[in-house]
Amino acid sequence: MLADLLQNTLDGLAAGASYAPVALGFALIFGVLRRANLSYGPAIMLGCYAAALAHGRFPGLGLGALAAIALLAAVLAGAYVERLCFAPHRRGSAVAAMVASFALWMQLEEIATLMLPRHVVAFPALYEGEPLAIAGLVLRVEALAAIATAAAVCALLAAILYRSRFGLAVRALVAAPLAAELSGIRPARVFFLVFALASAIGGTAGFLVAATDAQITPMMGLWLTFKGLLATMLGGLGSLPGAVAGALVLGLVEAHAQWFLGPQLRDFVVYLLLFSLLAAAPRWMRTPSPS
Amino acid sequence: MLELKGVTRHFGGVRAVDGLDLLVPEGCIFGLIGPNGSGKSTTVNLITGLFPLTAGTILFRGERLDDLPTHRRLQKGIARTFQNIRLFGRLTVWQNLWVAQNSPEDRARRSFFARWLGGRRRARDEIAHLLEFSGLAHKADEFAANLSFGEQRRLELARALAARPRLLLLDEPAAGMNSEEIGQLRERILALRARGITILLIEHVMELVMGVTDRIAVLNFGQKIAEGSPAEIQADPVVRKAYLGGGAT
Numbered sequence: 420m421l422a423d424l425l426q427n428t429l430d431g432l433a434a435g436a437s438y439a440p441v442a443l444g445f446a447l448i449f450g451v452l453r454r455a456n457l458s459y460g461p462a463i464m465l466g467c468y469a470a471a472l473a474h475g476r477f478p479g480l481g482l483g484a485l486a487a488i489a490l491l492a493a494v495l496a497g498a499y500v501e502r503l504c505f506a507p508h509r510r511g512s513a514v515a516a517m518v519a520s521f522a523l524w525m526q527l528e529e530i531a532t533l534m535l536p537r538h539v540v541a542f543p544a545l546y547e548g549e550p551l552a553i554a555g556l557v558l559r560v561e562a563l564a565a566i567a568t569a570a571a572v573c574a575l576l577a578a579i580l581y582r583s584r585f586g587l588a589v590r591a592l593v594a595a596p597l598a599a600e601l602s603g604i605r606p607a608r609v610f611f612l613v614f615a616l617a618s619a620i621g622g623t624a625g626f627l628v629a630a631t632d633a634q635i636t637p638m639m640g641l642w643l644t645f646k647g648l649l650a651t652m653l654g655g656l657g658s659l660p661g662a663v664a665g666a667l668v669l670g671l672v673e674a675h676a677q678w679f680l681g682p683q684l685r686d687f688v689v690y691l692l693l694f695s696l697l698a699a700a701p702r703w704m705r706t707p708s709p710s
Numbered sequence: 711m712l713e714l715k716g717v718t719r720h721f722g723g724v725r726a727v728d729g730l731d732l733l734v735p736e737g738c739i740f741g742l743i744g745p746n747g748s749g750k751s752t753t754v755n756l757i758t759g760l761f762p763l764t765a766g767t768i769l770f771r772g773e774r775l776d777d778l779p780t781h782r783r784l785q786k787g788i789a790r791t792f793q794n795i796r797l798f799g800r801l802t803v804w805q806n807l808w809v810a811q812n813s814p815e816d817r818a819r820r821s822f823f824a825r826w827l828g829g830r831r832r833a834r835d836e837i838a839h840l841l842e843f844s845g846l847a848h849k850a851d852e853f854a855a856n857l858s859f860g861e862q863r864r865l866e867l868a869r870a871l872a873a874r875p876r877l878l879l880l881d882e883p884a885a886g887m888n889s890e891e892i893g894q895l896r897e898r899i900l901a902l903r904a905r906g907i908t909i910l911l912i913e914h915v916m917e918l919v920m921g922v923t924d925r926i927a928v929l930n931f932g933q934k935i936a937e938g939s940p941a942e943i944q945a946d947p948v949v950r951k952a953y954l955g956g957g958a959t
Contacts, residue, residue, distance in 0.1 A: 591798040598796035603784045603812030
């Protein structure tokens with residue numbers, strides 16, 4: 420019993436660690452632009468499809484090269500989404516931008532299906548050996564990679580936002596948009612770069628997920644957007660540390676619910692938790708202040 | 711240096727600024743006064759390009775500014791401070807100045823490494839100088855939100871200076887200050903002029919306006935009702951009437 424509990428906790432943390440960068444990218448866009456980007460996951464999915472395509476054509480490519488392709492393609496797709504859905508609605512309606520991003524989601528899924536028509540596409544596996552066994556607990560090497568990546572992404576993003584001039588410009592823009600613009604910070608440019616950064620973070624996360632599963636489907640876009648949105652909402656929309664915490668909670672709740680209640684009730688428990696939190700509206704859920 | 715010709719801005723049916731002509735000579739401290747709602751802040755917003763002109767034109771150093779976006783006007787050398795303080799609260803004092811350094815010279819250094827090596831050092835020196843000038847050197851690593859009111863006002867001024875402006879628009883910089891602080895502000899404004907920065911000062915506090923400006927224009931209901939030296943303005947019956955009638959300080 421205790422071993423199960425520990426094992427579930429470990430698995431949950433590993434899953435949460437793979438959600439964390441997904442959530443961070445989503446929360447970054449929401450926090451800076453105050454816009455929900457439904458095409459966030461699909462853009463990352465398209466990046467992974469580009470890597471899968473390259474893998475099919477050139478089987479000799481290593482994981483590093485494929486990761487670079489996935490990342491680059493995800494950034495390009497993310498930039499495309501920004502130009503089409505968000506740049507035109509910068510001062511306009513948030514709902515219009517969201518609906519536009521939904522339309523692009525359909526388009527990106529269609530492109531992926533045209534690139535590789537089979538529903539399930541093989542993806543090179545991250546690791547093909549046996550999982551590690553420590554004191555009776557099973558630890559997958561992929562999980563370690565996910566945790567290390569999540570930590571690295573958090574550290575890098577913190578360094579960018581709190582140390583670099585670009586990051587400070589982002590935070591200045593969020594804190595005082597008017598003053599930032601009149602201090603020479605250009606919102607259109609900053610938003611575009613924020614999108615590119617979020618896509619790069621998401622692309623890293625998406626590549627790891629695809630390589631862990633050793634396969635991808637067009638549904639990956641939906642999955643990524645959902646996990647990102649759920650974790651971000653759990654942690655309080657717009658807060659970056661909240662998004663990471665939300666991702667870990669999401670992973671843990673899923674793992675335990677699946678074990679004790681079964682896979683059917685797993686997502687139900689997550690939504691019940693989200694619903695109760697939204698209904699109770701604790702203080703930390705109401706403070707969307709990413710700066 | 712700055713010339714407004716027939717500048718007009720309507721908000722719906724309200725004529726916030728109505729056919730304003732203004733000539734601010736280089737090296738001058740020019741005062742813009744008037745009762746509340748007379749169009750002073752709208753004028754500043756029009757000069758910085760926050761919203762477009764309904765009619766008229768604005769020339770800066772002989773160039774038309776009309777269609778330039780705000781960041782281009784800043785690069786041309788126009789910076790401003792705000793009537794209600796708008797700092798980047800959760801950035802430190804030092805960082806507030808760092809993000810605001812956007813002068814054309816900074817941009818001209820195209821090479822990435824040149825920017826990093828030479829640019830960073832120069833940027834640091836300049837920020838150190840600005841901190842010294844505003845009396846904030848000991849607060850460099852403090853969050854802007856944690857500063858006192860007077861310090862925040864000084865930081866706003868320093869942030870505007872970080873862009874190395876030729877023309878500085880000060881929108882009620884003395885609001886909420888005590889007379890000692892106003893005295894320090896006066897010294898700073900004079901020091902800036904001595905460095906060759908032209909200043910357009912919008913202010914209610916007559917103690918400051920009358921003591922520091924070379925020339926004053928008076929607005930009422932979006933129109934210029936008087937212009938002249940501080941002494942002339944103080945003696946002008948039209949101005950007295952507008953102020954007494956408007957009920958403003």
